[in-house]
Amino acid sequence: MAMTMTQKILAAHAGLSEVKAGQLIEAKLDMVLANDVTAPVAINEFEKSGADKIFSTTQISLVMDHFTPNKDIKAAEHCKKVREFAGKYSIKNYFDVGDMGVEHALLPEKGLVGPGDCIIGADSHTCTYGALGAFSTGVGSTDMAAGMATGTAWFKVPSAIKVTLTGKKAKWISGKDVVLHLIGIIGVDGALYRSLEFTGDGLADLTMDDRLCIANMAIEAGAKNGIFPVDETTLAYVTDRFEREIKVYEADTDAEYDEEIVIDMSTLRPTVAFPHLPENTRTIDECGEVKIDQVVIGSCTNGRIEDLRVAADIMKGKTVAPGIRCLVIPATQKIYLEAMKEGLLEIFINSGAAVSTPTCGPCLGGHMGILAKGERAVATTNRNFVGRMGHPESEVYLASPAVAAASALTGVITDPENV
Amino acid sequence: MKAQGTVHKYGSNVDTDVIIPARYLNTAVHSELAAHCMEDIDADFIKKVKDGDIMVADKNFGCGSSREHAPIAIKASGISCVIAASFARIFYRNAINIGLPILECEEAASDIKNGDELSVDFDSGLITNITTGKSYQAEPFPPFIQNIIAKGGLLNSLKDRM
Numbered sequence: 001m002a003m004t005m006t007q008k009i010l011a012a013h014a015g016l017s018e019v020k021a022g023q024l025i026e027a028k029l030d031m032v033l034a035n036d037v038t039a040p041v042a043i044n045e046f047e048k049s050g051a052d053k054i055f056s057t058t059q060i061s062l063v064m065d066h067f068t069p070n071k072d073i074k075a076a077e078h079c080k081k082v083r084e085f086a087g088k089y090s091i092k093n094y095f096d097v098g099d100m101g102v103e104h105a106l107l108p109e110k111g112l113v114g115p116g117d118c119i120i121g122a123d124s125h126t127c128t129y130g131a132l133g134a135f136s137t138g139v140g141s142t143d144m145a146a147g148m149a150t151g152t153a154w155f156k157v158p159s160a161i162k163v164t165l166t167g168k169k170a171k172w173i174s175g176k177d178v179v180l181h182l183i184g185i186i187g188v189d190g191a192l193y194r195s196l197e198f199t200g201d202g203l204a205d206l207t208m209d210d211r212l213c214i215a216n217m218a219i220e221a222g223a224k225n226g227i228f229p230v231d232e233t234t235l236a237y238v239t240d241r242f243e244r245e246i247k248v249y250e251a252d253t254d255a256e257y258d259e260e261i262v263i264d265m266s267t268l269r270p271t272v273a274f275p276h277l278p279e280n281t282r283t284i285d286e287c288g289e290v291k292i293d294q295v296v297i298g299s300c301t302n303g304r305i306e307d308l309r310v311a312a313d314i315m316k317g318k319t320v321a322p323g324i325r326c327l328v329i330p331a332t333q334k335i336y337l338e339a340m341k342e343g344l345l346e347i348f349i350n351s352g353a354a355v356s357t358p359t360c361g362p363c364l365g366g367h368m369g370i371l372a373k374g375e376r377a378v379a380t381t382n383r384n385f386v387g388r389m390g391h392p393e394s395e396v397y398l399a400s401p402a403v404a405a406a407s408a409l410t411g412v413i414t415d416p417e418n419v
Numbered sequence: 420m421k422a423q424g425t426v427h428k429y430g431s432n433v434d435t436d437v438i439i440p441a442r443y444l445n446t447a448v449h450s451e452l453a454a455h456c457m458e459d460i461d462a463d464f465i466k467k468v469k470d471g472d473i474m475v476a477d478k479n480f481g482c483g484s485s486r487e488h489a490p491i492a493i494k495a496s497g498i499s500c501v502i503a504a505s506f507a508r509i510f511y512r513n514a515i516n517i518g519l520p521i522l523e524c525e526e527a528a529s530d531i532k533n534g535d536e537l538s539v540d541f542d543s544g545l546i547t548n549i550t551t552g553k554s555y556q557a558e559p560f561p562p563f564i565q566n567i568i569a570k571g572g573l574l575n576s577l578k579d580r581m
């Protein structure tokens with residue numbers, strides 16, 4: 001039977017020659033991930049169950065990123081618990097202040113995830129690694145605990161929506177605009193339970209950073225996973241980086257899809273998701289005059305080097321508008337260092353922006369940039385739910401780094417073309 | 420594994436906030452969660468439900484937040500099985516992982532009425548309405564999922580492998 005790319009990866013990890021949508025399978029895992037918020041819960045479950053060994057010392061990643069550098073005593077206690085667990089079981093990929101980054105930027109960068117992998121993470125944006133041609137999805141604490149103990153998880157095989165991307169993006173259009181546009185079309189439950197499989201000649205115009213951003217937000221359409229085919233861009237990224245064998249899976253040409261969505265990227269305009277759902281999208285031309293108080297450039301969606309380059313390009317030699325707080329948060333230490341060497345950090349600081357060490361921080365309303373009642377932020381993050389970045393009556397507008405940087409300079413949501 | 424009991428019937432999109440309201444999430448004690456199960460849409464549920472009873476609902480059962488407390492509350496209330504036209508993704512996972520038997524069957528979900536007496540055979544997926552005599556075939560779970568449910572949850576089922 002013809003299979004989608006996701007189905008092929010699942011079949012291979014379940015030891016089956018084929019699987020079909022709806023089938024329940026047990027699959028071997030290549031990587032199991034948790035962060036400082038979810039790992040403590042999973043560790044409790046793990047210990048309660050009486051487990052006393054882990055399936056691999058190299059295929060579990062624990063990343064202290066949400067509330068670190070520790071924002072309060074509770075955060076410090078959580079990290080301590082995870083640090084001790086990692087030490088006890090000799091878990092190699094434990095990342096703490098000094099070498100950590102935002103998990104979904106860090107794991108691809110370190111070569112811990114790659115093409116053909118089957119990955120679970122106790123974090124909903126684990127779907128990011130689909131950009132590399134992996135099957136990757138978010139799970140709960142019980143799944144995570146069992147995954148650490150056995151290196152397996154059960155899955156219901158998903159059906160898929162085919163997303164065909166064509167054309168070339170105009171200047172200032174990025175992966176963020178593509179994925180916001182897609183979510184605007186299908187809605188926050190448009191891909192519920194299913195895979196989003198990306199294809200089309202437009203892929204040639206998407207860098208790895210664009211793809212990581214698009215796959216990252218698959219969950220914002222309710223998808224179980226989002227996945228890209230492995231091409232030259234992928235191979236260039238993973239070669240000399242990915243530590244396991246590269247396995248390339250392709251969807252069968254006659255694979256069945258529930259539906260197909262075609263997006264001509266050459267027609268896209270900078271896109272902004274208005275409060276309080278990622279599906280409330282408007283093009284920059286439909287935004288009207290939205291006054292803002294804060295800009296956040298960072299997160300697992302858009303805290304990568306290309307994002308910082310675009311923002312710096314727009315902010316170079318200019319200053320952040322009076323009364324606006326602009327925060328730039330490189331997603332990993334490596335990106336931080338690269339941005340420093342390229343002079344980007346200097347551009348940000350000279351323009352009046354604050355630059356922070358890597359952290360999730362304001363993305364989930366944790367720390368480092370919380371909004372007061374009635375305040376508005378333009379953020380390059382992925383969720384604009386009620387209260388996501390602070391007070392329940394604050395607002396988050398999701399946009400690309402280009403729109404965020406342009407808006408920082410004017411204090412209103414702004415087309416990068418106009419600064 | 421088999422179950423038999425009286426039906427408590429609900430509609431579509433029963434969300435996890437209705438199954439166990441967020442105001443009760445400050446406890447992890449199963450019996451305390453059960454005491455508030457369904458109270459916002461069926462205040463008498465916890466008084467009516469008897470051990471072994473069966474919950475039947477329409478589409479998208481368990482949508483909303485990912486709280487594992489929702490299937491825990493249902494299981495702890497005495498419900499032996501939930502039958503629905505469809506389940507929300509994370510509820511579906513969580514139910515199996517904590518050992519609450521669930522079956523998807525659109526026809527059964529639309530036919531079966533509140534108060535009917537049902538018997539359910541998990542090995543075969545056969546649902547029999549004892550009140551009307553009609554039977555329905557749901558897709559049975561493969562043995563490894565049945566094993567998770569029979570052992571009372573994912574972590575228990577894996578004990579021999581840990």
Ligand code: SF4
Pocket residue numbers: 066102103104123125299300301359360363364381382
């Ligand atoms: S940056 Fe935001 S979305 Fe990404 S992992 Fe951190 S909290 Fe989650």
